[in-house]
Amino acid sequence: MRVLVIEDDAKAAEYLANALRESGHNSELAADGDAGFELARGGQYDVLIVDRMLPARDGLSLIEGLRQEGVRTPALILSALGSVDDRVKGLRSGGDDYLAKPYAFSELLARVEALARRSAPEKANTRYVVGDLVLDRLAHLVSRAGEPIPLQPREYRLLEYLIKNAGQVVTRTMLLEHVWDYHFDPQTNVIDVHISRLRAKIDKNFDRPLLHTVRGAGYMIRDGAD
Amino acid sequence: MGLIKLLRTTAFRFFLIYFVLFAVTAALAVAYIYWQTNVLLAVQLENAIQAEVQSLDEQYRTGGIDQLQRTIAERSETPGNSLYLLTDAEGHRLAGTLKTVSPDLWNSEGRVAFVYRRPAAGGSEERLAYAVTFRLKDASRLIVGRDIEDRREFGRVVRSAFLWSLGGIALIGAVGGLLIGRSFLRRIETITETSRQIMAGDLSRRIPLSGAGDEFDRLAANLNAMLQRILELIEGFKEVSDNIAHDLKTPLTRLRNRMEAALRDVRGEAAYREALQGTIEEADELIRTFDALLSIARLEAGASSSAQSAFDLSAVVGGVCELYEPFAEERGIRLTCATAAQAHIRGERQLVAQAVANLLDNAIKYSGAVNSSTPPSNRAISVSVALNGEEAQIIVADHGPGIPALDRERVLKRFVRLEASRSRPGSGLGLSLAAAVARLHGGGIALLDNKPGVKAVLTIRRDGGGHITPQ
Numbered sequence: 001m002r003v004l005v006i007e008d009d010a011k012a013a014e015y016l017a018n019a020l021r022e023s024g025h026n027s028e029l030a031a032d033g034d035a036g037f038e039l040a041r042g043g044q045y046d047v048l049i050v051d052r053m054l055p056a057r058d059g060l061s062l063i064e065g066l067r068q069e070g071v072r073t074p075a076l077i078l079s080a081l082g083s084v085d086d087r088v089k090g091l092r093s094g095g096d097d098y099l100a101k102p103y104a105f106s107e108l109l110a111r112v113e114a115l116a117r118r119s120a121p122e123k124a125n126t127r128y129v130v131g132d133l134v135l136d137r138l139a140h141l142v143s144r145a146g147e148p149i150p151l152q153p154r155e156y157r158l159l160e161y162l163i164k165n166a167g168q169v170v171t172r173t174m175l176l177e178h179v180w181d182y183h184f185d186p187q188t189n190v191i192d193v194h195i196s197r198l199r200a201k202i203d204k205n206f207d208r209p210l211l212h213t214v215r216g217a218g219y220m221i222r223d224g225a226d
Numbered sequence: 227m228g229l230i231k232l233l234r235t236t237a238f239r240f241f242l243i244y245f246v247l248f249a250v251t252a253a254l255a256v257a258y259i260y261w262q263t264n265v266l267l268a269v270q271l272e273n274a275i276q277a278e279v280q281s282l283d284e285q286y287r288t289g290g291i292d293q294l295q296r297t298i299a300e301r302s303e304t305p306g307n308s309l310y311l312l313t314d315a316e317g318h319r320l321a322g323t324l325k326t327v328s329p330d331l332w333n334s335e336g337r338v339a340f341v342y343r344r345p346a347a348g349g350s351e352e353r354l355a356y357a358v359t360f361r362l363k364d365a366s367r368l369i370v371g372r373d374i375e376d377r378r379e380f381g382r383v384v385r386s387a388f389l390w391s392l393g394g395i396a397l398i399g400a401v402g403g404l405l406i407g408r409s410f411l412r413r414i415e416t417i418t419e420t421s422r423q424i425m426a427g428d429l430s431r432r433i434p435l436s437g438a439g440d441e442f443d444r445l446a447a448n449l450n451a452m453l454q455r456i457l458e459l460i461e462g463f464k465e466v467s468d469n470i471a472h473d474l475k476t477p478l479t480r481l482r483n484r485m486e487a488a489l490r491d492v493r494g495e496a497a498y499r500e501a502l503q504g505t506i507e508e509a510d511e512l513i514r515t516f517d518a519l520l521s522i523a524r525l526e527a528g529a530s531s532s533a534q535s536a537f538d539l540s541a542v543v544g545g546v547c548e549l550y551e552p553f554a555e556e557r558g559i560r561l562t563c564a565t566a567a568q569a570h571i572r573g574e575r576q577l578v579a580q581a582v583a584n585l586l587d588n589a590i591k592y593s594g595a596v597n598s599s600t601p602p603s604n605r606a607i608s609v610s611v612a613l614n615g616e617e618a619q620i621i622v623a624d625h626g627p628g629i630p631a632l633d634r635e636r637v638l639k640r641f642v643r644l645e646a647s648r649s650r651p652g653s654g655l656g657l658s659l660a661a662a663v664a665r666l667h668g669g670g671i672a673l674l675d676n677k678p679g680v681k682a683v684l685t686i687r688r689d690g691g692g693h694i695t696p697q
Contacts, residue, residue: 082517082520083520083521083524084574084576084577100517102509102513104506104510154548180545180549182549182576182579182580182583183576184576184579184580184583185514185517186549186550186583186587187514187583187584187587187656188553188587188590188591190549190550190552190553193552193553193555193556194549194552196552196556197552216506
């Protein structure tokens with residue numbers, strides 16, 4: 001995956017580039033808005049990581065400019081401003097995701113990977129399969145090894161989001177945003193219990209677990225040994 | 227206060243404008259009356275002279291110049307304003323009240339105004355007259371006129387009366403204008419003086435009210451309210467910085483101590499890893515605290531209303547309940563949500579959800595504190611939504627240890643955590659944030675005694691607070 005990091009703080013940019021490389025991704029750096037705009041317009045990137053406050057041209061107008069020129073590369077906005085209002089403004093300017101600083105790298109990575117996947121042409125999937133677990137979106141049914149598993153509506157949506165991102169880390173915040181549509185962090189970790197309940201339904205009576213906890217990051221559904 | 231300053235007051239300028247307007251209007255009115263009176267008098271004069279001429283004409287026709295001379299002589303005896311002069315062809319005076327005539331008058335014909343002399347006390351005086359002159363058939367001349375000095379006098383009186391009264395008005399107006407200007411100036415001066423003192427740093431100063439309840443008092447009251455609000459905001463910011471200093475420095479110190487301890491630890495890498503893991507967790511906790519602080523400061527400054535939308539409060543509360551239900555159940559707490567009916571309101575959905583989440587979070591935390599011997603009925607939390615006219619209420623009731631009456635107001639303030647809970651996780655900002663959200667929506671939070679436990683009632687206005695900045 002090729003990532004363009006547009007960030008004026010050299011240390012932060014370098015840290016991001018190194019961390020992305022360690023995760024197996026290529027990254028290029030741009031130190032200000034104009035340079036970032038030129039690179040994003042010319043190059044073929046899978047994801048843009050754009051700092052909101054940049055010299056020469058701020059992040060939001062940069063993304064707006066790109067969208068006006070028909071550049072559709074998914075963009076993740078990084079910002080020190082974290083209120084709901086700032087978020088809405090960021091997404092309205094054409095950004096695809098918004099992450100408030102300071103962030104955990106695992107959170108950023110999970111979001112960048114989700115964005116890259118989203119930009120890949122997605123087939124209108126009506127059936128997701130992970131191992132012997134099947135989620136049928138048309139019938140709204142879940143089954144494992146041919147056995148139907150009854151799920152509550154919220155559990156179904158939780159599983160649907162996880163299975164759409166199968167093989168990728170999904171953070172607690174991403175789950176809160178996409179499954180519950182909450183853009184704040186509850187003081188206590190309430191997501192874990194929801195995951196435990198879901199796990200009890202889909203994994204409990206089977207030898208091979210599919211729903212994994214990724215330490216320090218989040219959760220992942222995947223077929224295969226730990 | 228200086229005279230120059232006084233002359234530049236709005237009140238004085240008003241007086242000047244009004245004085246000019248009044249003078250022009252009065253001059254026009256007086257001129258019109260004067261002119262109309264003159265016209266009327268001229269008509270009367272003309273008629274009187276005509277009547278005289280007519281009767282003299284009759285005398286002349288019946289008795290010729292001699293009878294005319296007799297009649298004029300007779301009439302000249304009776305005192306009055308009538309003037310006559312009859313001369314022969316050579317200009318010798320035959321009869322009449324006029325003793326002499328100027329050559330101009332002598333040569334003129336028809337209607338003429340002239341000045342003549344009349345004997346008066348201590349000599350003679352010049353008086354204005356108006357006359358008709360005739361040349362008779364035998365070339366003798368007849369002048370029939372009237373003394374109109376009174377008319378000239380009338381004009382003079384009107385003029386002087388007008389000027390005097392104008393002068394009087396100007397004087398009274400100027401004095402009045404100056405007095406009103408001075409009282410205005412004095413009121414403004416107190417406001418200016420107060421604002422200077424405030425600018426100089428004494429934020430507690432307020433503009434004194436005169437008690438008259440006039441527009442100045444209303445202005446002063448509004449300015450005072452504004453000053454109060456500014457003071458509250460400034461104090462809020464000060465409190466935030468004080469709290470940041472206190473509640474962020476404590477964990478930062480802890481963080482630093484932990485790292486120092488790790489460096490001294492002889493176990494080496496294992497200890498470093500452990501310390502780093504702990505450091506990240508503490509940093510996350512710090513970030514959360516910092517975020518919460520910023521959110522509260524923002525909310526209390528009266529955040530923008532752009533994020534407001536219409537939504538069903540019952541659905542939002544139900545959603546939060548659903549989010550927390552497994553967590554509560556895991557702790558052996560029964561969470562019941564009575565949010566059947568729809569409750570449509572306007573507001574910031576995310577903030578309201580967060581406020582409800584914080585209340586539930588607290589309720590669960592405190593219910594969990596009850597020791598395990600507590601009967602199951604006490605390990606229950608109920609959440610409900612009620613509409614009450616213009617207001618919507620979210621009620622979260624637990625059966626935990628409760629909050630002493632004295633502490634209930636205090637816990638809604640920023641950073642306050644009851645001592646008993648200092649050791650427990652949480653930034654202590656949950657309730658404060660919920661209270662800030664409620665105030666932003668034109669409401670507030672009340673903590674009531676649930677006997678036992680706490681009944682938290684979060685009230686918000688159904689119209690989203692009408693963009694009222696929180697008090």
